[in-house]
Amino acid sequence: EIVMTQSPATLSVSPGERATLSCRASQSVSSDVAWYQQKPGQAPRLLIYGASTRATGIPVRFSGSGSGTEFTLTISSLQSEDFAVYYCQQYNNWPPGTFGQGTKVETK
């Protein structure tokens, strides 16, 4: 089973600043990585798939990059509604499609 490791566990950022979240796979997953956003009491929301393709309706301030074992989600200018927990997921070696443990983006 591929292990996805996210860092940092918590990221403190001021509104308007840039946020960079990292995700590392225990072995190559090509570009088969998705990113999800989850707010308290809500289901996760798909942001990015294929490592860099934004899902329908996702603002352009969200961008994904990487391939192989190293992946990044960047939020170019944090808005108040972006404070949430973010999960990466690999689906290259499926089943199972494994998730990272999450990065919480909080207000600095």
Place this chain on the structure above:
Amino acid sequence: EVQLLESGGGLVQPGGSLRLSCVVSGFTFSSYAMSWVRQAPGRGLEWVSGISDSGGRIYYADSVKGRFTVSRDNSKNTLYLQMNSLRAEDTAVYYCVRDRMVYLHWGQGTLVTVSS
């Protein structure tokens, strides 16, 4: 509008059983694979099970294999998860999600609590 509505969660004793249902609308159910993903309280996401569009191919996480059974009724637009021999570590919100690997559409989740 795509909608997925889970039901069937609740409190159950260790060793007990529960059957979750997920009724969908807004898309052609029989054309899509479906999955279950769970989230323990305060924890991350865990894929549980997946089923192909016809129901002919079924997959389980090792943590639930032999205890959980996924099925679907395409005539009723409904996905099921039969959970037997429940353990405390199965306590989680269970989400019904569309598709096999990348999850654009999620239900609101149903809470399963396994406790004596």
